[in-house]
Amino acid sequence: MPAPPQIPLSVVAALALITPPSGELSATADLITELDTERFYGMVRLQWTIFVRARPDLLPAAWPLLQPWLGADRPDQAMIVAARRVAHAALDAGQLHLTGTPRRRDTDVFGPLLVALRADGARVTAGQFYTPGPIADVLAAGLTTCAQPGQTVIDPAIGTGGLFRAAAQTLRAGGIDPASMVWIDADIDAVAVACAAVNAVLWELGPTVALVVGDTLTDDWQTVAIAQRREILQIADRLHGAAFAADVLGTVARLVDAASTARAGRARRT
Numbered sequence: 001m002p003a004p005p006q007i008p009l010s011v012v013a014a015l016a017l018i019t020p021p022s023g024e025l026s027a028t029a030d031l032i033t034e035l036d037t038e039r040f041y042g043m044v045r046l047q048w049t050i051f052v053r054a055r056p057d058l059l060p061a062a063w064p065l066l067q068p069w070l071g072a073d074r075p076d077q078a079m080i081v082a083a084r085r086v087a088h089a090a091l092d093a094g095q096l097h098l099t100g101t102p103r104r105r106d107t108d109v110f111g112p113l114l115v116a117l118r119a120d121g122a123r124v125t126a127g128q129f130y131t132p133g134p135i136a137d138v139l140a141a142g143l144t145t146c147a148q149p150g151q152t153v154i155d156p157a158i159g160t161g162g163l164f165r166a167a168a169q170t171l172r173a174g175g176i177d178p179a180s181m182v183w184i185d186a187d188i189d190a191v192a193v194a195c196a197a198v199n200a201v202l203w204e205l206g207p208t209v210a211l212v213v214g215d216t217l218t219d220d221w222q223t224v225a226i227a228q229r230r231e232i233l234q235i236a237d238r239l240h241g242a243a244f245a246a247d248v249l250g251t252v253a254r255l256v257d258a259a260s261t262a263r264a265g266r267a268r269r270t
């Protein structure tokens, strides 16, 4: 049985959330490639844990990508091995040279990937043909001419977010920080919405992104999106600190420990 699209998407997303230090893109890619299966699993979990801690508001939307790594059950070993192969392929293809740099704001890595991973029939049925970047840029230029900070940008069929990427870049070019806007969006496809949630972070859309899975032919989808965001932020406030911090700090400590041991081993050999 083929792996569900969220496994490769979640790996590419976890890698996309890494911002290597300047001038260390290749070194970072090498470091990740050298991780054994267990450390690779820890690294991906760490990326997603940091994501949740930084953006609890996007947790429900992003959950299909987080679930394999942070869900109650550890994924089986074959899945982790396959995911590690995906990471190697993405790193070999130079992913960090795109997503690890400001060029990430110009790209939707997930749209083409999701389309490629979906069987043709399912894609056609769902009408999933994402707007190509250059066309999205032209549309955004027309739609954002009179935009002001604080205004709301809405896409009721967001897909992986291509139109938002174009809108954000057009706003930047016009001197408006996209983080000053309110972004409200939805799609009926939960995996596409999860990709859009990660893209919202990669594209720096700012703190006010209400993103929901649902049928936007209903009247109240925007109210639902805003209410869901408010509710998760209230829960995150109550949970603040304890569980997330323990997980992040524990994983960081283990990775630092492993990296120091590996470094010491290399130093001894030279």
Ligand SMILES: C[S@@+](CC[C@H](N)C(=O)[O-])C[C@H]1O[C@@H](n2cnc3c(N)ncnc32)[C@H](O)[C@@H]1O
Residues within 6 Å of the ligand: 126, 127, 128, 129, 130, 131, 155, 156, 157, 158, 159, 160, 161, 162, 163, 186, 187, 188, 189, 192, 214, 215, 216, 217
């Ligand atoms: C042609 S794509 C456009 C995606 C994106 N706006 C873009 O320009 O790249 C149409 C999207 O509408 C979504 N969709 C179809 N019916 C929907 C519905 N009733 N409610 C919400 N989303 C829907 C599909 O899942 C798909 O992602």
